[in-house]
Amino acid sequence: MKSEQQNIxxxxxxALISIIVYxxxxxxxxxxxxxxxxxxxxxxxxxxxxxxxxALIYVIIQVRNLRAAQVSFxxxxxxxxxxxxxxxxxxxxxxxxxxxTRYLGFAISAVLFLISLLFFFGSKGALKNIIIAVLYGITxxxxxxxxxxxxxxxxxxxx
Amino acid sequence: xxxxxxxxxxxxxxxxxxTLTACSSTDDQQPSAGTEAESExxxxxxxxxxxxxxxxxGGTYLAAELLTPNAxxxxxxxxxxxxxxxxxxxxxxxxxxxxxxDGYTLLYATLxxxxxxxxxxxEYVQDDFIGIARCSDIAAVIAVKSDAPYDTAEEMAAWAxxxxxxxxxxxxxxxxxxxxxxANAMNAMGITDYVTEVxxxxxxxxxxSVLGGHxxxxxxxxxxxxxxxxxxxxxIIGVQAKERLEDYPDTPTFLEQGFDAALTSWRxxxxxxxxxxxxxxxxxxxxxxxxxSDEYYQRAMELGEGRAYxxxxxxxxxxxxxxxxxxxxxxxxxxxxx
Amino acid sequence: xxxxxVLGQFVDISVIIGLFAGxxxxxxxxxxxxxxxSMTIALLLPVTLYLPTITAIATLxxxxxxxxxxxSVSAILINTPGTASAAAxxxxxxxxxxxxxAKRALQTALYSSCLGGLIGTIILLFSAxxxxxxxxxxxxxxxxxxxxxxxxxxxxxxxxSMLRGIISGGLGLLFATxxxxxxxxxxxxxxxxxxxxxxxxxxxxxIGVFALSEIMIQLSLGRVxxxxxxxxxxxxxxxxxxxxxxxxxTNILFSAVIGSLIGIxxxxxxxxxxxxxxxxxxxxxxxxxxxxxxxxxxxxxAEAANNAVCGGALVPMLTLGIPGxxxxxxxxxxxxxxxxxxxxxxxxxxxxxxxxxxxSLFLAVIVLSVVGTFGIPVFSKVVTIRKSILLxxxxxxCIIGTYASKSNYFDVFVMLFMGCVGFALRxxxxxIPPLVIAFVIGRSLExxxxxxxxxxxxxxxxxxxxPLSAVLIIAAxxxxxxxxxxxxRHKRKKEA
Numbered sequence: 001m002k003s004e005q006q007n008i009x010x011x012x013x014x015a016l017i018s019i020i021v022y023x024x025x026x027x028x029x030x031x032x033x034x035x036x037x038x039x040x041x042x043x044x045x046x047x048x049x050x051x052x053x054x055a056l057i058y059v060i061i062q063v064r065n066l067r068a069a070q071v072s073f074x075x076x077x078x079x080x081x082x083x084x085x086x087x088x089x090x091x092x093x094x095x096x097x098x099x100x101t102r103y104l105g106f107a108i109s110a111v112l113f114l115i116s117l118l119f120f121f122g123s124k125g126a127l128k129n130i131i132i133a134v135l136y137g138i139t140x141x142x143x144x145x146x147x148x149x150x151x152x153x154x155x156x157x158x159x
Numbered sequence: 160x161x162x163x164x165x166x167x168x169x170x171x172x173x174x175x176x177x178t179l180t181a182c183s184s185t186d187d188q189q190p191s192a193g194t195e196a197e198s199e200x201x202x203x204x205x206x207x208x209x210x211x212x213x214x215x216x217g218g219t220y221l222a223a224e225l226l227t228p229n230a231x232x233x234x235x236x237x238x239x240x241x242x243x244x245x246x247x248x249x250x251x252x253x254x255x256x257x258x259x260x261d262g263y264t265l266l267y268a269t270l271x272x273x274x275x276x277x278x279x280x281x282e283y284v285q286d287d288f289i290g291i292a293r294c295s296d297i298a299a300v301i302a303v304k305s306d307a308p309y310d311t312a313e314e315m316a317a318w319a320x321x322x323x324x325x326x327x328x329x330x331x332x333x334x335x336x337x338x339x340x341x342a343n344a345m346n347a348m349g350i351t352d353y354v355t356e357v358x359x360x361x362x363x364x365x366x367x368s369v370l371g372g373h374x375x376x377x378x379x380x381x382x383x384x385x386x387x388x389x390x391x392x393x394x395i396i397g398v399q400a401k402e403r404l405e406d407y408p409d410t411p412t413f414l415e416q417g418f419d420a421a422l423t424s425w426r427x428x429x430x431x432x433x434x435x436x437x438x439x440x441x442x443x444x445x446x447x448x449x450x451x452s453d454e455y456y457q458r459a460m461e462l463g464e465g466r467a468y469x470x471x472x473x474x475x476x477x478x479x480x481x482x483x484x485x486x487x488x489x490x491x492x493x494x495x496x497x
Numbered sequence: 498x499x500x501x502x503v504l505g506q507f508v509d510i511s512v513i514i515g516l517f518a519g520x521x522x523x524x525x526x527x528x529x530x531x532x533x534x535s536m537t538i539a540l541l542l543p544v545t546l547y548l549p550t551i552t553a554i555a556t557l558x559x560x561x562x563x564x565x566x567x568x569s570v571s572a573i574l575i576n577t578p579g580t581a582s583a584a585a586x587x588x589x590x591x592x593x594x595x596x597x598x599a600k601r602a603l604q605t606a607l608y609s610s611c612l613g614g615l616i617g618t619i620i621l622l623f624s625a626x627x628x629x630x631x632x633x634x635x636x637x638x639x640x641x642x643x644x645x646x647x648x649x650x651x652x653x654x655x656x657x658s659m660l661r662g663i664i665s666g667g668l669g670l671l672f673a674t675x676x677x678x679x680x681x682x683x684x685x686x687x688x689x690x691x692x693x694x695x696x697x698x699x700x701x702x703x704i705g706v707f708a709l710s711e712i713m714i715q716l717s718l719g720r721v722x723x724x725x726x727x728x729x730x731x732x733x734x735x736x737x738x739x740x741x742x743x744x745x746x747t748n749i750l751f752s753a754v755i756g757s758l759i760g761i762x763x764x765x766x767x768x769x770x771x772x773x774x775x776x777x778x779x780x781x782x783x784x785x786x787x788x789x790x791x792x793x794x795x796x797x798x799a800e801a802a803n804n805a806v807c808g809g810a811l812v813p814m815l816t817l818g819i820p821g822x823x824x825x826x827x828x829x830x831x832x833x834x835x836x837x838x839x840x841x842x843x844x845x846x847x848x849x850x851x852x853x854x855x856x857s858l859f860l861a862v863i864v865l866s867v868v869g870t871f872g873i874p875v876f877s878k879v880v881t882i883r884k885s886i887l888l889x890x891x892x893x894x895c896i897i898g899t900y901a902s903k904s905n906y907f908d909v910f911v912m913l914f915m916g917c918v919g920f921a922l923r924x925x926x927x928x929i930p931p932l933v934i935a936f937v938i939g940r941s942l943e944x945x946x947x948x949x950x951x952x953x954x955x956x957x958x959x960x961x962x963x964p965l966s967a968v969l970i971i972a973a974x975x976x977x978x979x980x981x982x983x984x985x986r987h988k989r990k991k992e993a
Contacts, residue, residue, distance in 0.1 A: 003926075010925035014664060021671075031683035038950055040678035040685055043943045044671060051667035058660045086716050087920070094896075094913060098906060110893060117889035122720030136890055140897060148532055148540060150901040151208070151241045216539035216827035224543070244903055246677070246694035253691055280684065281691065327952055333682035357637075357951055358680055360944065363763045363826065367819050373636030373952065386818040386840020461834060 004066040005077055011059040018052030090120065105155030111137040200437050203236040208264045209428070212251025212271075214244040218380075222295065222426050223267040225458050226449065233449040234442070240267075247335055249275045256283035260431040262438035265291065270336040270424040273482040277489040278334035285482045286432060289439065290474030292446040293427035295459065296467035298400030299340040300410075301328070302384050303376045304369055305394045312348055312397045312416040315376075319350040326354045328376040329365035333358045334494065336424045339485065340399050341378025342492045344413060347420035351492070369393070380424070381407065382463040399423065422488065425467065425481075427474055443471040503852040506551050507860065515552040516857075516864045519559025524865075524872065526560065527567020528579040530704055531898025534564035534767070535823040542831055550835040551853055557831055558807075558857035561824055562614050562865050565767060565804045569606040570872075573796070574599060574879045575891045577708035577898075581937075582767025582803040584703050585775040588930055589788060589795025591711075596791050597728065597735060600877040604737035605793045606800045607869040609749050613801030614862040616753035617760070617808025621815075622855055626844070628809075629816035632761045637948035638960050640762070642969025644942035647769065649977040650776040651931040658926070659984050665922065666931035672697055673939025680947045692907040699768075700902045701912040702936055704895050709916025710923055712888050712895075723885040741793060748778055748794055749801040756802030760809020765941065766822040767803040772934050774802030789930070808858060814839050815851055 022045060030041045066073060097113040104112075114133035123129055144150045209226070213219040223240055230238040243251040248271045255266035266288065275281050301312075309315040319326040328345070330337045338358070345351050357374050359365040362383050368374045370392060377384075381404060387393040388407075397413040398404055399420050413420040428446060430439065449455060450468045459466050469477055489495045506512070519541065526537030537560055545553035568583030573590035586606060593602035620628070635643075651666045675686040676696030687693040715723065752774035759770040778798035779788040788795050810821030811828075818840030820826035829839055837843070837850040844851055879887070899912045919929060949966075953959035961967045 006925065010927075025686070029688065030685045031678075033678075033681045033683055036681060038947050040681055040683045043946075044674045044685060047667050047670040047674065051664055051671065054660055054664050054667065058664070061660070083717070087713050090713065090716060091913060091917065094892075095910075098896075098909060101906070106897075110897075114889055114893055117892065118886060120720075121716070121888050122722075122724040122885040123883070123889075124724065132886060132890075137893070140893060143529075144897055144901055148526070148529075148536075148901065149239075150897075151239070151904055152900075214535075216535055216542070216823075216830065220539075221830055242904060244695075245905070246691050249694070250691055250903075250905070278682065279694070280689075333677070333680065355951060357948055359948070360679065360764060360941075363819050367633065367763050367813070367817070368636060370817065370819070371633035371636055384818075386838050386842060390841035392841055463833075 004062045004069070004071075005073060005075075007062045008059055008066070008073065011055045011062060015052055015055035015059060018048050018055060022048045022052065086120075093117070093120070101155065102153075103155050105157060106152040107137065107141045108155070108157065110141060200441060202262055202438055202441060203234060205263065206237045206239045207234065207262070208241050209238050210241050210243055210251045210255045210258075210264060210266045212243055212245070212248030212266075212268065215242045218382075219248070219267065219269060219426065221462060222464050225455060225462060225464060226267075226294070226428075226446075228458070229452070229454060230449065233452075234445045246279060246281075247271050247275060247332055249279055249281050252288075253282050255429070256287040256431055258431055260433040260435075262430065262434055262442070264431065265442075266429040266431075267426065268429055269426045270339070270422075270481065270485070272429070273478070273485040274334065274336050274339050274489070276482065277486050277495050278339075285479070288429040288478070289432055289434060289471070290469075290476075290478045291428040291430050291439065291442050291471050292450060293425055293467060293469035293474045293477065294450060295427075295464045296423050296425040297380055297382075297465065298398050298404060298412075298421075298423045299337055299378055300381055300384075300398050301341065301344050301376055301378055301396045302369065302388075302393050303396055304372060305392055307375065307394070309396070310394065311411070312413060312418055315396055316348040316350050319348075319353040323353045324355055326350070326376065327357050327374040328354055328378060329357045329359050329368050329374045330378040331359055331362045331365055337362070337378045337380075339488060339492075339494070340420075340422045340424065342494065343422045343488050344378070344397065344399055344418070344420040346488075346492060347413060347418040385463070422484070425477075426464075427469070427478075429478075439471055500852050503849050504856060506853075507555070507856055509551070511549065511552045512555045515548065515556035516559045516860055517868060519556035520563040520861060520864045520868045523560030523563020523565075524567035524570070524868065527564030527583075528570040528876075529898060529901075530571055530577045530579050530708070530894060531700060531901035532579070533700075533823075533902065534561060534568075534580055534582070535827055536902075537564045538824055538827050538831075542827065545831060546834055550837070551857075553831065553835060554853050555857045555860065557828060558854070559861040559864060561807050561828075562610070562804060562858070562861040563868070565614070565807060566607060566610040566800070566865060566869060568803075569610070569796070569800055570603065570876050571894075572707075573602045573606060574876060575708065575887070575894075576711045577891060577895055578703050580767065581699055581703060582771050582806065583799070584707065584768055584933055584937075585771035585799035586796055586803075587707055588775065588799070589791055589793075590799075591707075592789065592791030593793075593796065594791075594880055597880075598791065599880045600735045600873060601737045601793070602791075602796055603873045603876055605742070605745075605796045607866065607873065608737070608742055609745070609752075609797040609800040610804040611862045611866040611869075612749050613753040613756060614804035614807055614858070614865070616750060616801070617757040617805030618855065618858040618862065619808075620754070620757045620805070621808040621812055621858070625812045625816050628758075628761050628812050632763070632813050632821075633817070634965060635762055636963075637945045637952060638963055638966035639969060640764075640941060641945040641949055642960065642966040642973065643762075643765075644938045644945065645973040646969050646976065647773055647776075647938050648935065648942060649973045649980070650773070650780070651934050658928075659981070661927045662931045665927045665929065666935040668918075668922075669932040669935025669937075670939045670942075672702065672932075673936050674943065679940065679944035680951070690907070692905060696940065697911055697915075697936075698899070698902060698908045699937065701899055701908045702915050703933065704899050705912040705915025706919035706929055706933060708891065708895050709912065710919030710929070712892055713916065713920040714923065715884060715888055718884075720885070723888070724883055726883055727881060737793070745793065745797045748782070748797050751781070752778055752798040752801040753805035756805030757809030757812075759802075760806035760821050761812045763813055763819055763821055766810070767806045768937050769941075770806045770809075771799040771803040772930075772937065774798045776934075804862075811854065811858070815843055815854065817841060818843075 033039045100109040111133050114137050118129040211223045227238050243254050258264035309318045330341045365377045369377045384393050395410045401421050526532045568580030569586040571577045571579040572583040572587035576591040578584040590602045677694050755774040756770040775798045779785045810825045813819045813821045814825040899909045
C-alpha cells in the first residue's frame with residue numbers, strides 16, 4: 001500500500017491514543033494537587049495535546065496527498081501480520097526468559113536463552129551455538145557479577 | 160600476523176580485569192573463627208547482603224561502606240552492599256521488607272524510612288522493620304548566603320514576616336528527610352505561611368541556587384556546605400540538633416534560639432521483622448563491636464559521618480519514636496499523602 | 498607549590514600504571530551498556546582509597562575520560578550507547594558502521610574525544626573561576642531557557658518531516674513525565690508501581706529505542722540473510738585520514754566548547770551536552786542533510802562534546818565545591834577521603850591539588866589516545882561477526898546492562914516496551930532522536946519551569962525580567978521561527 005495510507009493509519013492511531021491518554025489515562029493516573037496553579041497534570045496534558053493536534057494535522061495532510069494522487073483509501077490496503085510473527089515470538093521468548101530467571105537464576109537461564117536466540121536468528125550448528133552460548137554467557141555473567149559487583153538473585157539451583 | 164596484534168590487547172584486558180577483581184575483593188577475605196555462640200548458631204554461613212536504597216557513590220552508600228572493610232572480623236562473614244536505588248530509598252526498603260528474614264538481607268536506612276511511610280505510597284509498614292544498630296545521627300542546618308540581611312533565626316523569622324512570600328528555601332526532593340527537617344524548622348520559627356518552598360532535584364542544585372542568589376535559604380547537611388562556609392560564602396542560621404556541632408562551635412542551634420526544631424537525620428541498620436531472635440542478638444553484639452572499634456571511628460570521622468551508636472533494642476525504640484514524631488510533623492505540615 | 502613540583506610527582510611508575518589502568522577500565526566500563534561512568538568510578542573508589550593521592554586522582558581522571566569514550570564503542574558497533582552521553586554518537590556512528598566504516602567511526606570518536614577532552618581541560622585551566630561565577634548566575638529560569646532552546650533545536654533534526662519530529666518529541670516529553678511530580682510529589686503514570694516513582698530509567702529508553710529496535714529491524718531480514726558472512730570493507734574507506742580529521746577542527750572546537758560550558762552547569766551532563774553539540778554542528782554545517790546517515794561530522798561533534806564535559810564539570814567542583822554532574826559528585830567524595838576538600842578555598846590553600854587534577858586530566862587524554870588506538874583494531878573485529886551470532890550476543894548485553902544499572906528486572910521490561918515503541922515508530926517513519934532528546938531534557942525543562950513560577954508568583958514575568966533567561970527564551974523562539982521557515986522553503990524547493 002502507498003506510504004500515505006500507512007501514514008494515515010499510524011497518524012490516526014497516535015491521535016486516538018492521545019485522546020485516550022488525555023481524557024482517560026491522565027485523570028486516572030495523575031494525582032492532582034487541589035490548589036496548585038500549575039499542577040502535576042499541566043505538562044502531561046500539554047505534551048499529549050501537542051501530539052494529538054500534530055497527529056491530526058498529519059493525517060489531514062496525508063489524506064490530501066492521497067486525494068491528489070487520486071487513490072482511494074481502501075485501495076490495496078493490507079496488513080501482513082505474518083511479517084511480524086518473528087518479532088512477536090522474539091519478544092515472547094524474552095519475556096519467558098525473564099520469568100525463567102527467577103527460578104533458574106540469571107546465569108543458567110541466560111545460557112539457555114542464548115542458545116535458543118542463536119538458533120532463532122539463523123545461526124546453524126548445534127555444537128557451535130552451545131559453545132558460544134556457554135562461553136559468552138558465563139563470561140558476561142562473571143564480568144558483571146564479580147568485576148562490576150552487580151547482584152543477581154539466585155534461583156532454585158543456587159546460582 | 161594480524162591475529163597476534165588482536166590477541167595481545169585482549170589478553171592484556173583480561174589480565175587487567177582479573178587484577179582489578181582481585182584488588183577490589185580485598186574484603187572477601189577468609190572469615191576468621193567465630194565466637195562461642197556461633198558454634199550453636201549456624202549463622203552466618205555466607206556473605207550478608209546490606210541493601211542500600213540509593214545509588215552507588217552517593218552519601219548513604221559511602222556511609223554504608225564504612226561498615227564493610229573489616230566486617231568479616233566481627234560478623235564472621237563479609238558484608239556485600241547491594242544498591243537498589245529509587246523513590247528516595249523506598250525501592251530498597253521494599254526489597255528488604257519482602258526478603259527472607261533469615262539474617263542474610265539487612266537494610267541500611269535513614270530518617271527517610273519513617274518519612275516514606277507517611278509521604279509516599281509504599282508497600283511496607285512501620286512494623287516491617289526491626290532496628291539492629293544506629294550508626295550515625297547527623298543534624299541538618301538551614302543555611303543562607305553570607306550577604307543575607309539576617310544573621311540569626313529570629314532575624315530571619317522577622318524578615319520573613321515583613322516580606323511575605325519572598326523568603327524562598329530549597330531542598331532536595333519532595334518528601335525527603337531534608338524537606339521534613341527544613342519544613343519543621345520553618346514551622347518552629349512560625350513562618351510557614353510566609354515562606355515559599357522550592358523543591359530541587361538534588362542537594363547540589365539547591366546549594367548552587369543559594370550561592371547564585373536565586374533562592375534565599377537551603378535545608379541541607381553541614382557536610383554539603385562545609386567548604387563554602389569556611390570560605391565565608393555561606394552562613395548557617397541554625398543547627399537542628401540538641402547540641403552545637405563539634406565542627407561548628409560558634410553556630411547556635413535552633414533550640415538555643417528559642418525554636419523547637421531538633422529533628423535529626425540518622426542512619427542505621429535494620430532487619431526484616433520476622434528475623435529469629437538468636438540472629439538479632441548475634442548481629443547486635445557483632446555490630447556493637449564493629450562500630451565501637453577505632454578503625455570504624457576513624458573512617459567515620461574522615462567521611463564526616465560521625466558515630467552515634469544505639470544497640471538493637473535502643474535503636475528499635477528510637478525508630479518507633481521517630482515514626483511517631485515524623486507522623487506528627489508530616490501531618491502538621493500537610494505533607495501527608497491523602 | 499610550584500606547578501613544576503607537582504609535575505615532577507607524576508613521573509612515577511605507579512601513577513603511570515594508574516593512568517593506563519584507569520583509562521582501560523573506564524573504556525570497558527563505558528562500553529558496557531548499563532555501567533555508567535559514575536558506576537565505573539564508584540567501583541574504582543575502594544581501590545583508589547589505598548593508593549597514594551596522586552595515583553588515585555590520575556586513575557580516576559583516566560577512567561572518567563575513558564568511560565566517556567568507551568560509551569561510543571558500543572554505540573558505534575552495536576547501536577547500543579554504552580553510556581547515556583554516547584547516545585548522540587550512535588546517530589551517525591552506527592550508520593557509519595553499517596556502511597562498513599566501523600574502524601573509521603571509532604577512530605573519529607577516539608581522536609575527537611581526546612581533542613575534546615583536551616579543549617575542555619584548557620578551558621578549565623584558564624577560566625575556572627570566571628566560569629564558576631557564570632554558572633552560579635543560572636537559576637531555574639535560565640535552566641528553563643536553556644532547555645527550551647535545546648527543545649526547539651529538535652525541530653531541526655527531525656529530518657524530512659517536522660510534523661513527525663514534533664510528534665516524536667512530544668512522546669519523549671510525555672515519557673519524561675512518568676514518575677513522581679518533581680514539585681508536589683504526586684504520582685504520575687506510575688500505575689501503582691514503585692519502580693516508576695523515579696521515572697522511566699533513561700537507560701531503558703536508550704537501549705530499548707536504539708539497540709532493541711535495531712535488533713528487531715534486523716530480524717526482518719530473515720534467518721538466511723543474517724547468517725551470511727559480512728562483507729569485509731575496503732580498508733581504504735575504513736580509515737580516518739589525517740586530513741579528514743583536521744578538517745573537523747572547527748567542528749570539534751565548537752562542540753568541545755559547548756560540551757564544557759554545559760558541563761559547568763550543575764545537574765546537566767554528558768548526554769544533553771553531546772546532543773546539543775550534535776544539533777549545533779548540524780545547523781552550522783553545509784552537509785546538514787547528511788547528518789544521521791553516517792558522516793564523521795556527527796560523531797566528531799558528539800564525542801568532542803561529551804569528553805569536554807569532564808573538564809567543564811570539574812569547574813564548579815573545584816571552585817565552589819559543587820559537583821557539575823554525577824561523576825564529579827563521586828569525585829568529591831574521593832578527594833575528601835584523600836584529604837582534599839573541594840571548595841572556594843581550594844585554590845587559595847591547596848593549589849597543588851588543583852594542579853594535580855589539571856595535569857591528571859591532560860595525561861588522561863594522552864593515555865586515552867594511546868590505549869584507544871591499540872584497542873580499536875580489537876573493537877572493530879566485532880563487525881566481522883555474523884549478525885546471526887552478533888545480534889543475540891548484543892541482546893544479552895542489552896538485557897544484563899539494563900538490569901545492572903539499578904539491579905532491577907523491571908527496567909528490563911520497560912526496555913522491552915520502549916524497544917517495541919521504537920520499532921513501531923521507525924517502521925512508520927517517525928524519527929527517534931527527537932524522542933530521546935525530549936525525554937532527556939523533558940524533566941529538567943518541566944521542573945525548572947515550575948520552579949521559576951514558584952519563585953515569582955507574578956506569573957511568567959520572571960523569565961523576561963532576568964536578562965540571561967530572556968536571551969535564551971528569545972533565542973528559542975527565534976530559532977523555531979527560522980527552522981519552520983527554512984523547512985517550508987525546503988519543501989517548496991523540492992516540490993518545484
